[in-house]
Amino acid sequence: MATLFLMVFVTELVSWIGQSVLLEFFYALYLRIFYGSTVARQRQLKSDILLNKKELLQTSAQDQFAKWAKLRRSVDKGLADLEKLNNELSSARTAFSLKFKTALWVMTTGLQFVIGWWYRKAAVFYLPPGWLGPLTWWLAFPFAPAGSVSCGMWQMACRRVIKVGERVAKELVVPSGGSTAGQVPTEQERKEKEEAGKTE
Template structure:
């Protein structure tokens, strides 16, 4: 019976990942990674953004005709700060993309690879046995591809669990999420 529960929990986990989406999970994971590691580039980026905004405000208050030398000096400072900020943004963006690619690869293996490994590893195992004669000739199909006859195979149990979880999610979506949006539409 542990195999049936393990498969059900694995399908629940994988369907939750697919429901949330790889991009959402990788974004949350990256934000958490940055907070935990306290990446100094992110702190430097925030400081550089505030400096650029301060320089822009100072440049806006300086007259280009009356105080040209001060204005030109501030303009060069601002241009250099913007160029440095863009370079840092590029570096952070590159490292973020690499991190997200790694996380998406792990998620893909967790979703698809774990199921393939489970089906291959337990292909000859019975998840549980059916009472004889209840399903007639369909009993052979339920034990497909190589589980003992009269039992349910891991592959069929994966498909049944996946179908049940998706149907449950659609039902919850129809009865819980849709009425709340209808109320918002009626009130506006």
């Protein structure tokens, strides 16, 4: 019972925070751990290229051709190396993004599906006899014993309670009619605004 509630809560928390926010946070950690030297080299290359470009602009191609040519070659080589590093980091980001989204789905939605299917015939808990009358069979849907609450129905109830709790918490933090200026909208709110804009 508590495990199912916790799983639903984590899934809703991920939805509330936003997958993209979590992805950026964990990707920054991933870069720091596995690509720290690459990122440091990229930063150093950018700094060197900017310095060389500045010096190149201040050097006359006619009066100081040897120095100008050397700086030009240095800038070109730096840009080529920077492009390689950018491509490497871009590939790493794409691979990480795919693995992260897959892992997140498996740990939240996928795990709920598996547990719901595995325990589809098990009762989460039993209701007192005749408590809800003829509606009792609906809470046992699809395969749980009569008079009980099934995993699927318990997950639905938990999700509903969490969503109501979230709405109440938002109303307490931002009273109706109060200004929400300066607050960052959640990913779900942004999606709702975009959909509302499309319908208009």
